[in-house]
Amino acid sequence: MRNRRWIILCIAVVSQVASVGALFGVPFVLPELREAFGLSIAQAGTLAGLPALGLLTTLFGWGVVIDRYGERFTMAASLALTAGCLALLGTVDGVFGAGAVLVCVGAAGGPVNAAGGRLVMSWFEIRRRGLAMGIRQTAQPIGVGGSAALMPLVAERWGFVAAMTLPAALAIVMVPLVLVFARPPRTAGDAADDQGARGDAAPTADDSPAAKPAARSPYRHAVIWRVHGASMLLGVPQFSVMTYALVYLVSEHGWSAPAAGAAVAVTQACGAVNRMLLGVVSDRLGSRLRPVRVLALLSAAALLLLSLSPALVPDAAVPLLLACLVLAVSHNGLTFTAVAETAGMAWSGRAMAAQNSLQALSNTVAPVLMGLVITWLGIDAVYAAAALFCTAAAAVVPAPARRGLRRPRPAG
Template sequence: MGNRWFILCLAIVAQIASISALFGVPFVIPALREAYGLTIAQAGTLAGLPSLGLLLTLPGWGVVIDRYGERFTMTASLLLTASALSLLAAVDGPVAAGAVLTLVGAAGGPVNAAGGRLVLGWFSARERGLAMGLRQAAQPLGMGLSAALMPIIAERHGFVAAMLLPAALAVAMAPLVAVFAVRPGPDPRGGDAMMAAETASPYRHAAIWRVHGVSMLLGVPQFTVMTYALVYLVEEHGWSAPLAGAVIAGTQVPGALARLGTGAWSDRVGSRLRPVRIIAAVSGAALLLLAGASVAVPAAAVALLLACLVLSMSHNGLTFTAVAETAGLAWAGRAMAAQNSLQAVSSTLTPVLMGVVIAWQGFTSAFAAAALFCALAVAVVPVGRRSPGATSARSG
């Protein structure tokens, strides 16, 4: 009983280390712009480059996870991530820094998929939504840690010094993962249909593609708000970067609780994806209100921005669990890596394209455009079947 919860905690902390490396750049955009003399669109492009690294390498990492296991993959990823981040101190200019940030993404990507596969093996279908909700809470917790600490370090010591924080976290976690990140025994608790040794490709069926599509669509509002929230508060409301970072960090706690709550919700209703449709609809409405308030009621816009931050991150645990359950354990590593790869398309392109929209039409238009992607996700979500964990590896 205690062992599986320890494994869950280990996966959470390892993911926090990885997340702070992959997605910490948006919280130091002012220092990044100052260091290299960049426009906001150029800085947004650099902020998206770790996601490009994920996109290029995650399919290969998925094969490594399924073939060599979670412990090897996570340990290698954490060590490579720390090594890549240390290179920032040795390069000069935005092009070289961009190449290093791409390398950081290439190294850091598999921790999410490997940690997810590890947790899935230890928990049964009736607990899996809750367990994965807890595990996916690592993302907002990692973002909160980054938002709270990295702007302070960046303001005092510069962009490169701030990026050494996630490097230190990765180095600290690597030996713990190497020793303790073990798979369950031959008779794991997760003895449901997902655990069956099925080897046929789940990609012959439409359901898994639709889950991937929903994640990509909802990644646009998520990364729009996440990337530009700090810049919005600084430029539109006159906040200092550390204050904005601290407030954004504060939203990560309710964001983590939202992932936990939606996971338990999905266990209760027997569906991972029906809650996703509701979340997408509410998120789209909140973004439209934010777009309107930014013009008409600026004071209310701050509260709406913080609500959008929480809502935009609350779906990830559900879609991540759904794609793994749909794939089955034999394909879970590759399926979750594919999920992260496709999400990386959103997280790579969104900062670039929304940076152009902001430069051209302002933040209001960017928020309204993000709401459109929520509406598209509502239409794409497959909600006609029960959770894969509740019935079989092919239901959803």
């Protein structure tokens, strides 16, 4: 019983890795995508944003499914549908067919993040939740890093369709594991048993979604909207840097695609570690949002230096790009946890789905917007534009509140 919550955490992480590979793996096969369909960099970048468009159209509906039917059903259904949609890539001809399938992949793959996040939150008490959610949020950089390391190798040899089967295979493997293990703590007395085993506070019945059907909406207050807004603004530089990193290293610095993919994979591993460390820091500080503001300002400074480096210090461009990749993925665990804690368990499924929806919106807009910037001003101007979004995010982050993280005083 003591290890059950860590098993749940591992299931949530690996499931999210499969979902991330499906949703965000396309940027790492852009050279093969361009060659297959005769696309420009901007056009291929737009195609890479189509899964985010599909994500945007269905996420809030998935949030309702999570709150009504639970995390296990939602995660299993999403993983199975994602694998099925990816299998369709081998049956379509032409860029429009591939684009339609990528939209469907995004529509199917969205709820794993929200469902896995709520499942992990229900198993961990608030003083360990920052660490737990930080570990769970490592799934995104791990998924992106694994895609960056493996998919260019597969795509270079067998094409982009073969590369996209990698996340499909992982998704199929995870479906039975989710069905067997991904249970909430209040089913079959698990929470009471686990509380006695680990000696800390388990989630109470009042924390379950069903226990608060009439809970007041957190969207009556500005705080949750500001957290959503900051996360959405930070999503633009995150997706912009990730989308064009491999192309930038290949076209501007003469790297091979596998070497560039390996470098991006290393930065994602560093970003995963950074998310865990920041989760611990947020537990110690009693604030999820204070580190987010610092990250936004650091990212803005690094992106501005990157945009100026070709003219001032050309040799610094690649190190700065790698640093920006690490910083860009570091905020997600903090903002995701802040949204869920602000919303409360009764609204957490819908709030996390709304968080993902807004991030999907920024991920959809980012490649189109930055494609126009590249067309008009060149790729270096993308980083300057991304720095503006980071600065805006730092201004939007609400003042941190410590009250929600304080340990309750014992009775008497």
